[in-house]
Amino acid sequence: MGLSGKAAIVGFAEYQHERKYVGERKFYTEQWAELTALACADAGLLPDQIDGLVCSDIREAGMFVPATIAEYLGKPVNFAERVDLGGATAVGMVWRAAAAIELGICDVVVCALPGLPIPSNPIPQPVNEARYFQSSSASWGSPQAEFEIPYGNLAQNCGYAMIAQRYGAEYGYDPVAMAKLVVDQRSNGAKNPNAAFYNKPVTIDDVLNSKLIADPLRMLEIVMPVAGGGALILANEEVAKQCNHRPVRVAGFGEHLTIKTPTYAQDMVRTPVGPASAQAFAMAGFGAGDMDMAQIYDCYTITVLLTLEDAGFCGKGEGMAYLRDNDLTINGALPINTHGGQLSMGQAGGSGGMTQVVEAARQIMGRADDRQLAKHDLSYVSGTGGVMSEQSALILRGA
Amino acid sequence: MSSSFTKPVPTPTPVTQPFWDGLNAGQVRLQQCNPCGRWIHYPRNRCPSCLSADIDWHDVDGIGEVYTFTVTEQPTAPHFSDEVPQKLAVVELPQGVRLTTTLVNVAVSDIRVGMAVKPYFDALDADTTLLRYEPV
Numbered sequence: 001m002g003l004s005g006k007a008a009i010v011g012f013a014e015y016q017h018e019r020k021y022v023g024e025r026k027f028y029t030e031q032w033a034e035l036t037a038l039a040c041a042d043a044g045l046l047p048d049q050i051d052g053l054v055c056s057d058i059r060e061a062g063m064f065v066p067a068t069i070a071e072y073l074g075k076p077v078n079f080a081e082r083v084d085l086g087g088a089t090a091v092g093m094v095w096r097a098a099a100a101i102e103l104g105i106c107d108v109v110v111c112a113l114p115g116l117p118i119p120s121n122p123i124p125q126p127v128n129e130a131r132y133f134q135s136s137s138a139s140w141g142s143p144q145a146e147f148e149i150p151y152g153n154l155a156q157n158c159g160y161a162m163i164a165q166r167y168g169a170e171y172g173y174d175p176v177a178m179a180k181l182v183v184d185q186r187s188n189g190a191k192n193p194n195a196a197f198y199n200k201p202v203t204i205d206d207v208l209n210s211k212l213i214a215d216p217l218r219m220l221e222i223v224m225p226v227a228g229g230g231a232l233i234l235a236n237e238e239v240a241k242q243c244n245h246r247p248v249r250v251a252g253f254g255e256h257l258t259i260k261t262p263t264y265a266q267d268m269v270r271t272p273v274g275p276a277s278a279q280a281f282a283m284a285g286f287g288a289g290d291m292d293m294a295q296i297y298d299c300y301t302i303t304v305l306l307t308l309e310d311a312g313f314c315g316k317g318e319g320m321a322y323l324r325d326n327d328l329t330i331n332g333a334l335p336i337n338t339h340g341g342q343l344s345m346g347q348a349g350g351s352g353g354m355t356q357v358v359e360a361a362r363q364i365m366g367r368a369d370d371r372q373l374a375k376h377d378l379s380y381v382s383g384t385g386g387v388m389s390e391q392s393a394l395i396l397r398g399a
Numbered sequence: 400m401s402s403s404f405t406k407p408v409p410t411p412t413p414v415t416q417p418f419w420d421g422l423n424a425g426q427v428r429l430q431q432c433n434p435c436g437r438w439i440h441y442p443r444n445r446c447p448s449c450l451s452a453d454i455d456w457h458d459v460d461g462i463g464e465v466y467t468f469t470v471t472e473q474p475t476a477p478h479f480s481d482e483v484p485q486k487l488a489v490v491e492l493p494q495g496v497r498l499t500t501t502l503v504n505v506a507v508s509d510i511r512v513g514m515a516v517k518p519y520f521d522a523l524d525a526d527t528t529l530l531r532y533e534p535v
Contacts, residue, residue: 150409152476153499155476165467214472
């Protein structure tokens with residue numbers, strides 16, 4: 001079943017992630033064009049070699065998004081996908097691109113997730129109160145409009161907090177272990193010039209003393225909104241050989257969707273990343289113990305803890321001890337989020353998960369500078385969308 | 400602090416109307432699938448196990464236990480700034496269904512996973528009653 005591993009990431013582009021962006025504002029189409037040009041140059045490809053694209057939402061259009069992007073780039077494509085998986089989108093883009101390449105319907109696919117602010121509209125727009133409901137649909141007939149939003153169960157913080165609270169009731173909760181995860185990731189992120197928290201490590205006490213947002217989650221355990229964004233180019237085996245860098249082969253993937261709202265999860269603390277990761281490992285022919293690094297989607301600390309358990313890096317209920325007892329930095333046996341994660345990068349709209357894929361590629365290519373791992377052949381990457389409702393996993397390997 | 404935002408209220412659909420009518424009458428109503436016996440919440444036109452349309456409504460006492468909860472120090476949206484700290488909870492009923500709610504008549508420090516809770520019918524107006532929960 002699955003991929004043969006011949007399609008590879010051959011180049012990438014990543015905006016510097018900034019908390020207070022003062023650069024030029026750009027529409028998403030404009031960021032698409034810029035990121036595509038940068039990623040092509042990075043790979044050593046000509047833009048006209050692109051014959052596939054994978055996108056998500058753009059701010060300028062609600063429908064016909066792939067065609068809008070193809071037209072703006074001036075690139076006719078044989079393959080176009082729009083992925084709607086929240087934070088799992090970047091991982092979902094990669095396997096879809098790899099599958100299309102292995103099918104032979106395209107040779108070079110660009111995937112981009114812009115996240116810089118767009119220009120201010122000179123025509124004042126009416127305030128839309130529903131925009132505060134974020135990813136919960138307020139449309140009539142939506143289950144969220146009727147059974148979640150009126151109770152205030154919306155946005156992400158409270159859902160993740162309720163998952164963390166349930167985890168604590170079943171297995172015990174250790175705020176110090178969660179704080180150590182933040183400290184170790186921020187140590188990695190301190191070495192990443194693209195991170196919003198570059199050169200800004202934190203201590204356990206910093207985390208434990210940060211503001212309680214939704215019990216038990218504290219401010220420093222939650223991603224900070226930033227400006228950013230990134231893109232990837234994938235290519236077939238022949239094209240990859242001509243590119244500038246070591247190809248990063250897509251050896252395995254998995255994806256699993258269950259619910260929209262965690263209230264209705266069969267089991268709130270056994271998450272979809274479990275089956276997604278099992279499929280990815282089986283397809284690639286590797287296990288969790290074979291990985292040189294794990295780039296784990298980290299919108300919150302609880303997401304990393306549950307991914308470590310459910311993907312099999314440790315046993316169920318052992319995650320807190322794993323965080324306490326292991327060095328999770330680039331110096332550890334299994335470095336986690338070597339770029340610092342989104343807890344260091346910040347989260348640029350829907351592009352947060354792209355940072356995990358880009359970092360895995362950067363490490364495997366051997367281009368991670370001060371944080372380059374000595375052993376960098378195999379990476380696990382996860383994506384998490386919604387409130388742990390849709391998750392995806394990749395196994396990436398050096399050629 | 401009261402909010403200048405309009406509080407979002409549910410707008411029933413033809414399928415969900417009996418649930419909200421029940422709350423307005425001080426009664427929790429749940430659907431059950433006749434062929435497979437599964438209890439269903441939120442209300443649907445088809446059973447989420449067997450996809451049968453053969454579903455009936457039943458009155459239940461609505462007593463359950465807290466499956467999980469959180470207390471928010473920041474409002475989840477500006478519409479709820481007058482409810483902080485929000486005591487959000489998921490309640491599990493003996494029928495096996497879970498529902499999203501908020502807890503009332505309980506101190507933050509007393510909320511526990513597993514605590515027994517009973518319905519509190521919060522009539523916002525003549526047309527809308529929300530199903531909140533309070534300790535038994």
